[in-house]
Amino acid sequence: MRLRFVLSQTLQGLSRNLAMTVSVALVTFVSLMFVGAAALLQTQVGNLKNDWYDKVEVSAFMCPAGSPEPGCAAGEATEDQIGEIGTLLESEALSPYVDEVYLETKDEAYEAFQEQMADTVWAQSLTVEQMQVSYRVKLVDPEQYQIVADELEGRAGVEVVVDQREQLEPLFLVLNRATLLSVGLASVMIVTAVLLITTTIRLSAMSRRRETGIMRLVGASNLFIQLPFMLEGAIAALVGAVLAVGGLFLGVRYLVEDWLAGSTPWVQFVGTADVLAIAPLLVLAAIALAGISSVVTLGRYTKV
Incomplete structure (x- = not known):
């Protein structure tokens, strides 16, 4: 019964703030795309060094x-x-x-x-x-x-x-700088995602003050009151993480494996296996973003 109530409250919150929920998912998607791209670039640098440094x-x-x-x-x-x-x-x-x-x-x-x-x-x-x-x-x-x-x-x-390293170092320098650029953009987008998640949860909590007030009067715990709001942020962020993993997977599959690897077979490029390897980390990062944002926001707006 309690689980059904929590899920119904979560779905109501998502439908009430649909635009903000979509925004959170999209911003999380872009943020984690940059994070994943940075991780894949560093993996590519490692592959190139392993392949070419041995031949230097x-x-x-x-x-x-x-x-x-x-x-x-x-x-x-x-x-x-x-x-x-x-x-x-x-x-x-x-x-x-x-x-x-x-x-x-x-x-x-x-x-x-x-x-x-x-x-x-x-x-x-x-x-x-x-x-x-x-x-x-x-x-x-x-x-x-x-x-x-x-x-x-x-x-x-x-x-x-x-x-021969003198010929390889400029390439590694470019890739490392691209990684730093991806990390910088990812950091900005992650901050944006956190602000959006906190705003979404705050609006949802404010729009349901009467319901949370009644729940306090009947003795509901803070966790039971806050759980629907936390799930709203987690679901939106999780959708963004899934989109990011899917985008990286398709990009690596068709742009890297089919195009780049096909034209330069002597280079060991990153593959879809590398994307799947970082996928759990991206999902955990999305859940952590949502969790931290929820705790900070709900501690102010729903705590007894």
């Missing part, structure tokens, strides 16, 4: 003939200088940081260039002698690339040291 190499390009670099003022790197760099990379001092060392000769560099740029004018004009010897260094821990780079830079015969 430090490349040491030896001086070619006629290089304008100050370190190549003596001319093209000699066999002794090339051998010294190889010995350094395979030394015991760098063994904790270096996993594998690969020497690319001029002939190998020329063949690789011809394969990659076969249809360009450059491929027709370059010769083997214009290529340069280089070392490709695979690291034990890509986070410690600077240690190996510092050992190679400035060595006799080394023109330039290139770290």
Whole structure:
């Protein structure tokens, strides 16, 4: 009997404040969409780092003939200088940081260039002698690339040291900034959602003062009086959370898995499984928003 009464009061409150209820659901939906997008972006950054950081190499390009670099003022790197760099990379001092060392000769560099740029004018004009010897260094821990780079830079015969992380960091920076933007927008929308929920509950409580007064007179507890109002906010927020999960699921399914992943299969993108993984957190966040808003508002308007 009590449960039926609470449910009937909840449905009446939702119907009386239908416009505000829809507003709460929509604002919660947008808020949690941004929260979910931020979580998925951070998951994507983690996926990219796991995939690409393991493949990061430090490349040491030896001086070619006629290089304008100050370190190549003596001319093209000699066999002794090339051998010294190889010995350094395979030394015991760098063994904790270096996993594998690969020497690319001029002939190998020329063949690789011809394969990659076969249809360009450059491929027709370059010769083997214009290529340069280089070392490709695979690291034990890509986070410690600077240690190996510092050992190679400035060595006799080394023109330039290139770290592939320098090409990846701008991408991660953009994704991290997008995450921060999503978090900022989500914070603003969450505050808006809280204000809307409190307003909805306050209006509902004020419109039913006579009913709550009668319930107090017959000895109803505060929890029994407040429960319908709390359920109103929770239902509206829960609808917003379900819409947010559905929106993220459809977006990832069709935009990421079907479109982006189909055109760039070598990249591990987030998937619908990641959306389902964060779905419980979004639902709990919606319930927490509604619960906190209800407690703050009802403590003032319905407490005996």
